[in-house]
Amino acid sequence: MDIENLLQELNESQRKAVEYNDGPSLVIAGAGSGKTRVLTYKIAYLLNLGLPPHNILSLTFTNKAAREMKARVGQLMGESVARRLWMGTFHSIFSRILRTEAEKIGFTSNFTIFDSADSRNLIKTIIKEYQLDDKTYKPARIQAMISNAKNALVSPVAYAQSKEMQEYDMKAKIPMVRDIYRSYNARLQASNTMDFDDLLYYTNRLFRDHPEVLKTYQDRFQFILVDEYQDTNFAQYLVVKQLADAHHRVCVVGDDAQSIYSFRGANIDNILNYKSNYPEARIFKLEQNYRSTQNIVNAANSLIKQNKGQIQKNVFSENQVGEKLEVASAFSDFEEGIIVANKIQDLRRSKDSSYSDFVILYRTNAQSRVFEESLRKKNIPYRIYGGLSFYQRKEIKDVIAYFRMVVNPKDEEAFKRIINYPTRGIGNTTVGKIVDTAQLHNLSLWETIGDPLAHNLNVNTGTAKKLNDFHTLIDGFIKELPVASAYELATKIVKESGIAREAYQDQTPEGMSRQENLQELLGGIHEFCESRLEEGEQNIGLIDFLSEVSLLSDQDTDKEVEQEKVTMMTIHASKGLEFKNVFVVGLEEDLFPSSMTKSEPKGLEEERRLFYVAITRAEQFCMLTYAKSRFRNGQTNSCNPSRFLKDIDREFLNANAGVLEGTMGGFSQQTQGNFWDTVRRNREEKEELQEVKRKEESIFERPQIPVSREDKYSKPNFVNARNAEPKTPLTKDIYGIQVGAVIKHERFGIGTVSAIEGDAASRKATVEFENAGVKQLLLKFARFDIIG
Ligand SMILES: Nc1ncnc2c1ncn2[C@@H]1O[C@H](COP(=O)(O)OP(=O)(O)OP(=O)(O)O)[C@@H](O)[C@H]1O
Numbered sequence: 001m002d003i004e005n006l007l008q009e010l011n012e013s014q015r016k017a018v019e020y021n022d023g024p025s026l027v028i029a030g031a032g033s034g035k036t037r038v039l040t041y042k043i044a045y046l047l048n049l050g051l052p053p054h055n056i057l058s059l060t061f062t063n064k065a066a067r068e069m070k071a072r073v074g075q076l077m078g079e080s081v082a083r084r085l086w087m088g089t090f091h092s093i094f095s096r097i098l099r100t101e102a103e104k105i106g107f108t109s110n111f112t113i114f115d116s117a118d119s120r121n122l123i124k125t126i127i128k129e130y131q132l133d134d135k136t137y138k139p140a141r142i143q144a145m146i147s148n149a150k151n152a153l154v155s156p157v158a159y160a161q162s163k164e165m166q167e168y169d170m171k172a173k174i175p176m177v178r179d180i181y182r183s184y185n186a187r188l189q190a191s192n193t194m195d196f197d198d199l200l201y202y203t204n205r206l207f208r209d210h211p212e213v214l215k216t217y218q219d220r221f222q223f224i225l226v227d228e229y230q231d232t233n234f235a236q237y238l239v240v241k242q243l244a245d246a247h248h249r250v251c252v253v254g255d256d257a258q259s260i261y262s263f264r265g266a267n268i269d270n271i272l273n274y275k276s277n278y279p280e281a282r283i284f285k286l287e288q289n290y291r292s293t294q295n296i297v298n299a300a301n302s303l304i305k306q307n308k309g310q311i312q313k314n315v316f317s318e319n320q321v322g323e324k325l326e327v328a329s330a331f332s333d334f335e336e337g338i339i340v341a342n343k344i345q346d347l348r349r350s351k352d353s354s355y356s357d358f359v360i361l362y363r364t365n366a367q368s369r370v371f372e373e374s375l376r377k378k379n380i381p382y383r384i385y386g387g388l389s390f391y392q393r394k395e396i397k398d399v400i401a402y403f404r405m406v407v408n409p410k411d412e413e414a415f416k417r418i419i420n421y422p423t424r425g426i427g428n429t430t431v432g433k434i435v436d437t438a439q440l441h442n443l444s445l446w447e448t449i450g451d452p453l454a455h456n457l458n459v460n461t462g463t464a465k466k467l468n469d470f471h472t473l474i475d476g477f478i479k480e481l482p483v484a485s486a487y488e489l490a491t492k493i494v495k496e497s498g499i500a501r502e503a504y505q506d507q508t509p510e511g512m513s514r515q516e517n518l519q520e521l522l523g524g525i526h527e528f529c530e531s532r533l534e535e536g537e538q539n540i541g542l543i544d545f546l547s548e549v550s551l552l553s554d555q556d557t558d559k560e561v562e563q564e565k566v567t568m569m570t571i572h573a574s575k576g577l578e579f580k581n582v583f584v585v586g587l588e589e590d591l592f593p594s595s596m597t598k599s600e601p602k603g604l605e606e607e608r609r610l611f612y613v614a615i616t617r618a619e620q621f622c623m624l625t626y627a628k629s630r631f632r633n634g635q636t637n638s639c640n641p642s643r644f645l646k647d648i649d650r651e652f653l654n655a656n657a658g659v660l661e662g663t664m665g666g667f668s669q670q671t672q673g674n675f676w677d678t679v680r681r682n683r684e685e686k687e688e689l690q691e692v693k694r695k696e697e698s699i700f701e702r703p704q705i706p707v708s709r710e711d712k713y714s715k716p717n718f719v720n721a722r723n724a725e726p727k728t729p730l731t732k733d734i735y736g737i738q739v740g741a742v743i744k745h746e747r748f749g750i751g752t753v754s755a756i757e758g759d760a761a762s763r764k765a766t767v768e769f770e771n772a773g774v775k776q777l778l779l780k781f782a783r784f785d786i787i788g
């Protein structure tokens, strides 16, 4: 595309921001003003200037955001160029770098990644080994403390040496945290595994300790771009700084009013200090919001004005004035569900909208349940985004543990998960012995069972044989690793491990669902291989699949937005997205703002920013709802409307008489002195907050209501946006396809089926496509809709 035409699609300030590339720049602007657009167009602009795509590093907050940006750059500059960009989340980009450089930091390139549950399990084990009381040393709390330390780049040694940390831990009566931290890290390293925080921590260490490596990456990344900069933490900030130090060609965009991740260590100072880091930095402000109506923008402005600590911004919209924000009160959470479902149905008819134009945003995942019910009653299709993720399901985690074990046999948590799954008569006592022996000899669990006799593993011959069989089984898979594709090896593992047999013997509904999930997993791996092959890569092994899967975060567990479904998600997950119609629900004191944030002004301001993020997702219509009673923690409580409703200027609200009555009047903000407190002062608050949040999450875990499989969870789209059409289920004669049927295939477009052959898994259709010629589709994997 001609670059001049491209720049025409920007306003004056955006254009200036895109064209300035001589040094560091910061785009600071309110929601919907085109920050992400500036980054995307800047990439196109740089490519057009001749900068090779592999010299551009672009960091986003979610994999989904990266995919979208890549797709857009692809449209502008061609797909093959877009593919070569270094574009992804901090975690995915840095894990890629760490795999290449693993040896330099004491790992090997096949390291596996612990998810949060694995980390917690290891911490639990260590607490037990130290014979500490887990009521005092609460694993969740210790995990949060270690995570905070890592994000602040405090190593176990530095932790142990810090007087401040020690004083804090003594006061909190948990003086052994430093020992737990040390053991935890040593164990991770010994088992060649990293937790999520390590991906950032070790990248920093790598660059700090290996200047020659840093130099390589500084040279590679000639231009660095960061979206959602307000939510970067110290480790992320520092790694960007190190990379950009050589050339200062870095552009970050963000909005301090949308900083909502301080509980994960995000530090808004990064935005505020940008200018002191780079005195020569140019700052660009964007003021025009292109997303929302004037009423929505003005309402959001009036809300965020109530926060003391923020950079002054002027945000306006020249779109239509639009409708006022509607406020609705319900007698109960149940009724709230009905109100929202009715409104969706009305609006869909009156505005001829599609279901995918609607989103329901809530503060906590637990709130989705009532909406699931009310939408289902009305036959409104919906999708929960970031709900119980496919990869968190037990049977899937079990299979993934096998994969991890095969890729990295030292992986301790994976070992423990599968040593007796499917049941093979290796009990806890034996596992205990293996763990003890491993520690005694400084070996991994895997090495210990490799030669039980040599290591004096005190087990009887029967058990020794079982261990030996297990070892042989896994070893067989390991041998296949270099030669088999991810799909081939995964299929072999599912079969030969006995997992498939176990699932297929179980004909209960749960068993059937397990079978479907296994099928779905293998189908997904197949697609993954196919799409990578299409992208020109070769030898797509299990390790490639595993790297991709381990980095999927909550926000990425989506199916595609284009589907004809109402979306439900937490506000945290909605960052950066936009929808025509937005419902922000559960606007009640103690829920939103949540009870644990109310007592401190900083917490309250963050909650208010969260509300700001929610409202600013809306393009045309926004409804705010609250219930007067709600079922929580096993009982029905009466609730008061959120004080935030009062924060919005009445002129932008459409509230029936009495709806706003009882909202907290005259709530006065305490003066906060210096809003951005020192790290030290924050620490206690943050930990407490995290602890309560975790607790809340576990209390509120969504009860599982049997719904259709698709709605029950959402499977991450790790392939790419091409999987846009609803997936054909993988069961038997499901294809329901006949000769003569007209189908729409996601890649080949429209075509007519001319023949069908083969049985069950190998059933194939020959299709004459209008524009893609004749193709044979393996129905098990083909993605299409029957349209006639
Ligand atoms: N100059 C423009 N002309 C037309 N549309 C625009 C322009 N700038 C931005 N938009 C559109 O406005 C919407 C918001 O833009 P974008 O998502 O880039 O904003 P943002 O500042 O990143 O928002 P957020 O803070 O929510 O992440 C998008 O749909 C984008 O395509």
Ligand SMILES: [Mg+2]
Pocket (backbone or CB within 6 Å): 035, 036, 037, 576
């Ligand atoms: Mg954005």
